[in-house]
Amino acid sequence: MTDDSAEPQTTTSPPTHQAPDAASSDAANEKAHAVQIVSVGTEDDQYAFTFHEDTLNGVLSKVPPGWKVSVISVVGAFRTGKSFLLSWFLRYLKLHGSTTPGSKAGGDANGDGVVDSAEEEAWYSQFNSLGQHDGFDWRGGAERNTTGIWIWNEPHYLRRANPETGEEEDVAVILVDTQGMFDNETTMALTASIFGLSTLLSSYQIYNVDKRIQEDNLQQLALFSEYGRMALQSDEKTKRKDDAEAKMKPFQRIEFLVRDWQNFDEEEDLDVMETEMNEYLETVIAERDALDLKETRDQISSCFEKVSCFMFPHPGMKVTKKTYTGDVSAIDPLFLRLLDRYCERVFNRGTNLVPKAIRGRELTAAELGGYIKEYARMFESGARFPEAATMLEATANANNSNATNLTVHEYKDKMDRIAGPSVTSFLKPEELEEMHQRAVQECLGHFEDMATFGPERGIETARENTLRNIRDDFELYKKLNESRNPLAGLEIYIIPGALAMISIVLRWIADSTCSSWSSTCRAGSEFFSHIYAMVFFFMLIVAATKAKQMKEVFKRVMTAIQVLIGDGGAGKDKKD
Numbered sequence: 391m392t393d394d395s396a397e398p399q400t401t402t403s404p405p406t407h408q409a410p411d412a413a414s415s416d417a418a419n420e421k422a423h424a425v426q427i428v429s430v431g432t433e434d435d436q437y438a439f440t441f442h443e444d445t446l447n448g449v450l451s452k453v454p455p456g457w458k459v460s461v462i463s464v465v466g467a468f469r470t471g472k473s474f475l476l477s478w479f480l481r482y483l484k485l486h487g488s489t490t491p492g493s494k495a496g497g498d499a500n501g502d503g504v505v506d507s508a509e510e511e512a513w514y515s516q517f518n519s520l521g522q523h524d525g526f527d528w529r530g531g532a533e534r535n536t537t538g539i540w541i542w543n544e545p546h547y548l549r550r551a552n553p554e555t556g557e558e559e560d561v562a563v564i565l566v567d568t569q570g571m572f573d574n575e576t577t578m579a580l581t582a583s584i585f586g587l588s589t590l591l592s593s594y595q596i597y598n599v600d601k602r603i604q605e606d607n608l609q610q611l612a613l614f615s616e617y618g619r620m621a622l623q624s625d626e627k628t629k630r631k632d633d634a635e636a637k638m639k640p641f642q643r644i645e646f647l648v649r650d651w652q653n654f655d656e657e658e659d660l661d662v663m664e665t666e667m668n669e670y671l672e673t674v675i676a677e678r679d680a681l682d683l684k685e686t687r688d689q690i691s692s693c694f695e696k697v698s699c700f701m702f703p704h705p706g707m708k709v710t711k712k713t714y715t716g717d718v719s720a721i722d723p724l725f726l727r728l729l730d731r732y733c734e735r736v737f738n739r740g741t742n743l744v745p746k747a748i749r750g751r752e753l754t755a756a757e758l759g760g761y762i763k764e765y766a767r768m769f770e771s772g773a774r775f776p777e778a779a780t781m782l783e784a785t786a787n788a789n790n791s792n793a794t795n796l797t798v799h800e801y802k803d804k805m806d807r808i809a810g811p812s813v814t815s816f817l818k819p820e821e822l823e824e825m826h827q828r829a830v831q832e833c834l835g836h837f838e839d840m841a842t843f844g845p846e847r848g849i850e851t852a853r854e855n856t857l858r859n860i861r862d863d864f865e866l867y868k869k870l871n872e873s874r875n876p877l878a879g880l881e882i883y884i885i886p887g888a889l890a891m892i893s894i895v896l897r898w899i900a901d902s903t904c905s906s907w908s909s910t911c912r913a914g915s916e917f918f919s920h921i922y923a924m925v926f927f928f929m930l931i932v933a934a935t936k937a938k939q940m941k942e943v944f945k946r947v948m949t950a951i952q953v954l955i956g957d958g959g960a961g962k963d964k965k966d
Contacts, residue, residue: 422489422544424526424567425449428587428766429538430580437580439538439587441766446759449543453562453755454491458745459545459757461564462736463588466598468570471705475598476542476565476861477525478514482733483546483563484514485742491547491560514726520716526567539588540567548740562755566592583769585610588767591758593642593746594736601650603674603699605683611644611693612686638749640785643696645658646671647732651701657724660731663701671699700732748789751840757792764788786845790852797833798859804829809867816874826864833860849855890925893918 427446432438443496453459462479464472467846526540545562552559568588589595656662675697678684708720718726736742747750748761764784797913808825809817817825837856841849897918904911 422542424540425543426538426540427762428769430569430584431537438764439769441582441763441770443763443766446541446762449541449545449564450755450759452491455756456754457560457562458752459562459564459747459755459758460594460743461566461592462594462596463566463568463592464596464598464647465585465588466570466596466647467600470570470572470598470600472598473526473567473598473648474520476567477520479565479733479736480525480542481517481520482513482737483548483764485516485549486737487546487563489544489546491562493547512726514718514730517718520718524716537569539584541565548737548743550740550743561740561745563737563743573944582610587765587769589641589644591746591762593615593640593744595644597644598647598649600648601652602648603646603671605686605760607646608674608686608690609895612689624672639693639695641694642744642747643698644690644694645697646699648699648701648732650704652703654701654703657703660727663728664731667699667701670701671697674699686722691808700728700735702728702732748785749842757796760792760795764791783848786848790841790848794852794859796840797837797856798863800836801829801833801860802863804833805863805867808911809871811870813870814874817871819868819871822868822871826867827880830857830860838930886925886928889922890922893921893925897922 414705425442425448427442429440429442430437432440452457464476466472526542542565545564547560547562549558549560551557566588569584597607599609654663655666675690676686677687703722703724705725706720706722707716709715714720734742746758747753753761764787768784805810805826808829809822834853835854837853841852897915900911900915900918904914
């Protein structure tokens with residue numbers, strides 16, 4: 391029995407999988423499971439892709455804002471053990487990572503299916519069984535299980551040292567499982583689309599192949615060459631800006647994972663075995679004389695930042711049988727030793743993690759969601775592989791949209807500290823305008839640094855949208871600032887007060903200059919006294935019903951006096 395007909399995989403409708411549109415009100419109480427973000431087939435088109443955006447957002451929303459995301463995807467022929475491998479990844483992450491942001495790495499090593507053990511014992515030996523429904527669902531046998539694209543709904547977090555700053559940072563890990571390819575139900579166009587979409591969204595693509603790397607495996611990778619060339623050509627703005635940036639490769643890492651390899655010369659020394667793997671890859675991708683073979687290898691090299699290879703021996707005949715339920719003791723010991731080496735190679739407890747990046751810029755969860763949305767739309771018709779120009783446009787649109795969102799968010803952060811809802815001081819309009827212009831220039835500088843990909847027209851449209859959003863926000867900040875103007879609203883109190891003062895002065899003049907026997911003078915004096923009495927009672931009623939507002943008015947008056955005498959008041963303090 392061969393591995394491609396019996397290796398564990400994932401079910402079409404497994405009991406632990408979450409339907410894309412299912413209710414999630416009690417999601418917090420549910421066990422972590424795989425969820426489908428792309429399904430294949432509709433009533434009108436059996437090959438059409440359906441993107442489940444809410445499902446994806448539900449997973450990415452668990453990642454704290456600003457945290458980077460590493461996306462590890464496994465693709466390959468059906469029945470080659472993709473889901474089986476991912477279930478082992480989950481167990482590695484359970485023991486060496488965390489599902490709670492910011493918490494200490496290392497899960498509970500004594501949960502269901504885990505054996506008490508000493509710390510020095512190999513992590514995989516702590517499990518008695520690899521349950522078929524305790525991870526990405528898999529089963530032995532020859533029937534296809536996984537359809538579409540699935541991700542684990544609970545991100546794991548590992549800590550790594552940022553290679554640029556040296557500072558430690560937490561990175562979220564998202565695991566992706568894909569529909570098996572090259573069966574009798576999947577067209578070549580659909581196969582290419584699944585391969586393409588998973589490669590676009592991943593930072594570490596694992597290409598599962600059976601027994602050896604064949605020429606058709608290389609040709610599947612080379613199918614992306616046209617997009618790679620388009621991306622590398624970039625636009626004139628990018629080429630003018632930075633030659634190094636113009637030479638960036640569109641995809642990050644591709645790794646051939648050869649299953650059931652039977653030709654190890656050494657089966658005891660893992661370092662020697664890895665050397666054999668590297669030598670085999672060098673032989674496979676070495677330059678060829680035939681033009682088509684040479685072009686295939688050149689295209690792969692131009693599209694991926696790193697191409698690597700790892701090999702597994704056969705896991706054992708019991709594992710490939712349909713009756714196999716996950717007994718770890720039935721797995722070949724060499725397979726487990728190499729599994730340990732491979733998990734360290736991929737994760738190394740966070741050290742080897744590679745966050746998803748577009749044109750050299752590492753993405754946060756929110757940014758990644760924007761790109762996946764654009765890419766999924768591009769593959770809506772699974773029966774037809776998108777043209778290279780369409781891929782370029784989707785990437786540029788997502789990049790421009792992220793640049794706009796981040797720029798507007800940065801502007802709001804700056805202005806919130808200057809004139810936001812929590813600010814209590816008033817700024818003179820000219821001071822607010824000056825700070826607004828300064829913030830706009832700084833934020834637009836960051837926009838220009840990020841929006842460097844795609845046609846100039848698209849970038850200019852995104853820039854106009856950014857400026858329009860900033861202008862709309864600035865109008866709100868002006869209104870907020872004006873509401874704190876110490877002179878605003880004082881006319882309600884100044885006019886009655888001025889009327890009362892005028893009445894007092896006129897009464898005093900009348901009483902001082904007119905005869906007390908004059909009925910006209912007495913009437914005038916009484917009239918003026920009635921006026922300021924009414925104003926007095928009016929002010930008293932206002933003070934009684936609006937004591938808090940009156941206190942605020944008093945503060946405004948004092949601030950207004952400071953403004954009028956040229957001190958600048960709180961506006962000056964705020965500027966300082």
